[in-house]
Amino acid sequence: MLQSSQENRTCKLQNYNKQRPIIDKESTTNIFFNILRCALGSEYTLPNEIGADVWHEIFETAKKQTLVGVMFNAFEKLHEKQRPPKNILMQWIVICEHIKNENKKLNDIVVKVSDKFRKEGFENVVLKGQGVAVLYPQPLLRVSGDIDIWLDGDKRSIIKYVRQFFPDCKPVYHHVDFPIIKEAAIEIHFTPTWMNNYFSNRKLQRFFKEHSKKEYKNFTHFGNSDKKAPCSTLAFNRVYILVHIYRHLFSEGIGLRQLLDYYYVLKQGFTDAEKQETLNTLKELGMMRFAGATMYVLHKAFGLEERFMLTKPRIEDGDFLLQEIMLAGNFGHYDERIKHEEDNIFAKRVCSRMLRNMRFIRMYPSEVIWAPIFKTWHFFWRKFI
Numbered sequence: 001m002l003q004s005s006q007e008n009r010t011c012k013l014q015n016y017n018k019q020r021p022i023i024d025k026e027s028t029t030n031i032f033f034n035i036l037r038c039a040l041g042s043e044y045t046l047p048n049e050i051g052a053d054v055w056h057e058i059f060e061t062a063k064k065q066t067l068v069g070v071m072f073n074a075f076e077k078l079h080e081k082q083r084p085p086k087n088i089l090m091q092w093i094v095i096c097e098h099i100k101n102e103n104k105k106l107n108d109i110v111v112k113v114s115d116k117f118r119k120e121g122f123e124n125v126v127l128k129g130q131g132v133a134v135l136y137p138q139p140l141l142r143v144s145g146d147i148d149i150w151l152d153g154d155k156r157s158i159i160k161y162v163r164q165f166f167p168d169c170k171p172v173y174h175h176v177d178f179p180i181i182k183e184a185a186i187e188i189h190f191t192p193t194w195m196n197n198y199f200s201n202r203k204l205q206r207f208f209k210e211h212s213k214k215e216y217k218n219f220t221h222f223g224n225s226d227k228k229a230p231c232s233t234l235a236f237n238r239v240y241i242l243v244h245i246y247r248h249l250f251s252e253g254i255g256l257r258q259l260l261d262y263y264y265v266l267k268q269g270f271t272d273a274e275k276q277e278t279l280n281t282l283k284e285l286g287m288m289r290f291a292g293a294t295m296y297v298l299h300k301a302f303g304l305e306e307r308f309m310l311t312k313p314r315i316e317d318g319d320f321l322l323q324e325i326m327l328a329g330n331f332g333h334y335d336e337r338i339k340h341e342e343d344n345i346f347a348k349r350v351c352s353r354m355l356r357n358m359r360f361i362r363m364y365p366s367e368v369i370w371a372p373i374f375k376t377w378h379f380f381w382r383k384f385i
Contacts, residue, residue, distance in 0.1 A: 042303025070138075195285065
């Protein structure tokens with residue numbers, strides 16, 4: 001009797017497994033990309049029916065890549081059998097409402113913070129994050145992060161100002177934390193970003209200096225506020241956002257949200273002269289190979305059209321970059337190869353990072369080789385700043 005009961009359960013399980021759709025990881029990833037492209041208004045192809053198990057994987061990937069809000073736009077375009085089950089849909093809606101509310105609060109804070117710094121004598125510009133969100137068709141659905149604000153002035157003067165409020169602050173090369181309000185994390189930038197290669201970095205810092213005055217004057221509305229704050233120009237972002245992505249590849253890792261920011265920068269369009277100006281800068285910085293890999297990812301993941309590309313996509317490099325992105329998630333938080341806990345042994349941290357970055361040395365040798373040199377200099381620089 002016991003054996004018969006067990007056989008019945010086994011039989012039912014086998015029948016269930018036969019009826020259950022079997023979709024491998026690659027197929028699920030392709031469906032994820034097509035739903036994402038659907039949400040962005042690009043061309044997409046989807047199966048007639050998407051099962052609950054697949055939707056569970058898609059939902060987890062969307063959270064991992066911080067794209068839950070952006071992908072919500074796809075649902076009204078899908079027919080009933082393609083939409084997520086009710087339990088996932090309700091979770092999705094709750095997260096989207098939270099994202100909207102956080103963005104509304106942050107937009108108000110951005111304008112107030114920018115205005116406050118100007119009154120303190122610092123011209124400024126809002127970088128990436130909320131500064132790029134204004135380019136999105138629905139800015140409130142982009143997952144927000146810190147407030148990154150670049151102040152006009154020399155590094156020591158800005159640090160001196162910050163230490164009036166936080167004497168124990170610990171600046172790094174490009175920014176210092178300024179936790180003046182609990183509602184939002186603020187990073188004050190002395191410079192937008194950097195490159196490990198000393199010579200490339202000098203060219204990059206010159207580019208920032210040449211563009212700074214124009215950036216401080218590029219006032220833009222944030223959200224529904226009548227007030228404005230300056231945010232980066234498109235010409236600036238075509239270089240800066242790509243360098244920002246490039247830098248994170250060698251440190252924390254990157255996610256699709258950072259690539260989507262660049263997608264919307266390029267989707268604003270550019271003239272032939274503007275394109276050539278951007279390319280000249282990227283060539284100077286030695287970034288053309290990475291630019292080609294990025295164009296491939298922007299096409300594969302988001303459906304970026306050829307007319308918006310800066311250069312020809314590099315398929316092999318792009319495939320490698322996309323694998324890194326899907327593995328790492330937003331800022332590398334899901335990459336088990338990256339140890340996110342603090343380790344006080346400097347040499348150990350540098351060696352660990354160097355070993356991890358060796359997989360990039362064939363494609364991007366300059367940044368990998370210069371990394372330990374920059375890290376060592378930076379370690380001693382922080383002792384005396």
